[in-house]
Amino acid sequence: MEGVGVRFGGIVALDGVSFDVEAGRIVGLIGPNGAGKTTLFNCLSRLYECGSGDILFNGASLLQVPKHGIAALGIGRTFQNLALFRTMTVMENVMIGHHCRTSSGFLFNALRLPVVVGEEHATQEKARSLVRFLGLEAVADLRVADLPFGTAKRVELARALASDPKLLLLDEPASGLNHEEVGELGVLIQDIRDRLGLTVLLVEHHMSLVMSISDRVVALNFGRKIAEGTPAEVQAHPEVIQAYLGGAAH
Amino acid sequence: MIVVALVLLAACMLPFVVSNYRTFQFTLALVYAIALLGLNMLTGYNGQISLGHGAFYAIGAYTAAILMDQYGVPYWATIPAAAVVCLIAGFLFGLPALRLEGLYLALATFALAVSLPALLKYHHLEQWTGGVQGIVLLKPDAPFGLPLNPDQWLYFFTLAITVLMFVLAWNILRGRMGHAMVAIRDQHIAAEAMGIHTAMVKSMTFGISAMYTGIAGALGAIAIQFVAPDSFNIFVSIMLLVGVVIGGLASISGAIYGALFIQFVPNIADAISKAAPWAIFGIFLLGFVYVMPMGIAGAVRMAVARLTRKAQNQAAKP
Ligand SMILES: Nc1ncnc2c1ncn2[C@@H]1O[C@H](COP(=O)(O)OP(=O)(O)O)[C@@H](O)[C@H]1O
Numbered sequence: 088m089e090g091v092g093v094r095f096g097g098i099v100a101l102d103g104v105s106f107d108v109e110a111g112r113i114v115g116l117i118g119p120n121g122a123g124k125t126t127l128f129n130c131l132s133r134l135y136e137c138g139s140g141d142i143l144f145n146g147a148s149l150l151q152v153p154k155h156g157i158a159a160l161g162i163g164r165t166f167q168n169l170a171l172f173r174t175m176t177v178m179e180n181v182m183i184g185h186h187c188r189t190s191s192g193f194l195f196n197a198l199r200l201p202v203v204v205g206e207e208h209a210t211q212e213k214a215r216s217l218v219r220f221l222g223l224e225a226v227a228d229l230r231v232a233d234l235p236f237g238t239a240k241r242v243e244l245a246r247a248l249a250s251d252p253k254l255l256l257l258d259e260p261a262s263g264l265n266h267e268e269v270g271e272l273g274v275l276i277q278d279i280r281d282r283l284g285l286t287v288l289l290v291e292h293h294m295s296l297v298m299s300i301s302d303r304v305v306a307l308n309f310g311r312k313i314a315e316g317t318p319a320e321v322q323a324h325p326e327v328i329q330a331y332l333g334g335a336a337h
Numbered sequence: 338m339i340v341v342a343l344v345l346l347a348a349c350m351l352p353f354v355v356s357n358y359r360t361f362q363f364t365l366a367l368v369y370a371i372a373l374l375g376l377n378m379l380t381g382y383n384g385q386i387s388l389g390h391g392a393f394y395a396i397g398a399y400t401a402a403i404l405m406d407q408y409g410v411p412y413w414a415t416i417p418a419a420a421v422v423c424l425i426a427g428f429l430f431g432l433p434a435l436r437l438e439g440l441y442l443a444l445a446t447f448a449l450a451v452s453l454p455a456l457l458k459y460h461h462l463e464q465w466t467g468g469v470q471g472i473v474l475l476k477p478d479a480p481f482g483l484p485l486n487p488d489q490w491l492y493f494f495t496l497a498i499t500v501l502m503f504v505l506a507w508n509i510l511r512g513r514m515g516h517a518m519v520a521i522r523d524q525h526i527a528a529e530a531m532g533i534h535t536a537m538v539k540s541m542t543f544g545i546s547a548m549y550t551g552i553a554g555a556l557g558a559i560a561i562q563f564v565a566p567d568s569f570n571i572f573v574s575i576m577l578l579v580g581v582v583i584g585g586l587a588s589i590s591g592a593i594y595g596a597l598f599i600q601f602v603p604n605i606a607d608a609i610s611k612a613a614p615w616a617i618f619g620i621f622l623l624g625f626v627y628v629m630p631m632g633i634a635g636a637v638r639m640a641v642a643r644l645t646r647k648a649q650n651q652a653a654k655p
């Protein structure tokens with residue numbers, strides 16, 4: 088991230104934000120509601136145009152990449168307010184996650200050439216193993232529209248992992264989970280990082296979760312970066328305390 | 338699988354047990370089934386509403402008619418030609434239509450369909466289109482000395498193409514691109530983020546959909562042996578949309594149910610009341626929409642599910 092700025096009319100959602108994410112790390116991104124965390128994710132997945140600055144991924148600028156090219160580069164994500172394919176089953180949703188790793192087009196599909204069948208088997212295999220990994224076997228063939236919020240969030244995680252990402256963007260994965268489940272999620276995220284060797288950028292309001300699993304933490308407020316460092320450093324930063332307590336004496 | 342085989346068997350026997358006129362009507366039902374399948378891919382599976390598919394039906398019909406009438410092309414060779422013309426036309430129309438959503442897309446396609454008859458009448462094109470008079474075609478005979486009359490032959494010719502088009506559509510819809518089409522309909526932002534090139538998939542779907550409808554148009558022209566601008570008014574487009582919705586959105590078999598509906602219900606309505614057939618048709622339409630809100634295919638699916646559950650319960654009882 089190099090001086091990324093985004094405006095919506097008069098609102099400055101991101102104002103010259105810069106930071107680095109080292110490969111293999113879990114980086115927490117915190118800040119009060121409206122701080123610009125989701126906007127930052129949307130810049131990374133090219134859903135929003137950056138007004139200024141640049142985003143480099145493995146040394147190359149993302150701003151030259153079309154929206155649909157981001158997944159193939161190795162950036163996978165989940166959405167804060169669920170963006171699943173509602174009429175499809177859990178399996179099908181996860182299979183779509185693998186779309187960017189396959190390439191057969193309409194003609195090959197229509198003729199159902201052996202390449203297509205091969206790709207389909209690989210995709211199914213991938214989806215099945217992720218469904219198992221995330222404990223979704225029991226709901227694999229249900230439509231996602233009928234699932235509770237917490238389960239649906241896990242389906243989104245499985246779908247994101249199906250694209251074999253190098254960088255995983257998680258937007259409030261713990262929302263809607265109870266205390267115990269939040270703990271399990273923390274273990275899961277670390278497990279994913281270790282097993283699959285990927286990098287995680289984590290937006291979360293559960294401070295205990297962010298602080299316990301992040302290697303580094305970046306804090307935003309009103310679109311500006313106010314602090315960056317180890318969890319302990321950021322937690323102790325006066326501006327962070329100020330932002331979260333809104334200046335109220337505590 | 339067994340059901341499909343039985344339906345096919347019944348379809349093959351049909352022309353030997355009903356009159357030639359009925360055979361001709363069933364040929365038209367097959368034609369509509371192809372057109373509806375095309376429209377269903379676009380509207381049902383991909384979520385793009387078209388109120389103008391009659392235009393592609395007309396383009397397919399005129400492609401076939403002009404090739405046969407002006408250039409002496411054999412009737413069977415006009416089908417792939419109509420397919421290519423409509424694929425390109427649909428793709429080109431689909432590209433700018435990417436900017437339009439929902440009702441705005443419906444209006445743009447509507448505009449296409451209302452303007453096409455006028456274009457077909459345009460006097461500078463008259464030497465090809467035959468202007469207001471249209472083009473009269475000859476009915477093809479059965480080849481290779483097959484013991485079939487022309488109506489029967491055309492039925493089997495259309496049936497073969499219908500089966501082919503359904504198999505190709507089934508392959509697309511259950512495959513990678515079919516899933517991408519549905520993903521775009523359900524959540525286009527997430528689809529893009531999963532690496533689906535939504536612009537390409539949407540315009541290709543438009544092209545393929547138009548191609549199906551164009552093939553149907555060509556077959557329809559050959560079966561009816563006549564094309565004229567006024568047979569392709571906006572009513573055709575609306576009937577196609579009616580067929581898709583009544584048959585069942587996002588359902589392959591729905592195209593068949595919908596085709597039978599738009600082919601035969603107007604006839605039934607006519608038989609019931611010569612004075613106000615469309616009022617009767619309207620009542621049928623209301624009845625279907627009310628009783629089967631998920632289309633005929635949806636109702637069939639639910640009935641089958643209920644029957645299997647009942648059978649399982651019976652089996653589970655000691
Ligand atoms: N698409 C949008 N259009 C207009 N304003 C937006 C849009 N997305 C975000 N914003 C604004 O940008 C600011 C940051 O929002 P967001 O990134 O969602 O915050 P966070 O995820 O940190 O809670 C907010 O003021 C929000 O209202």
Ligand SMILES: [Mg+2]
Pocket residue numbers: 124125126167
């Ligand atoms: Mg947010």
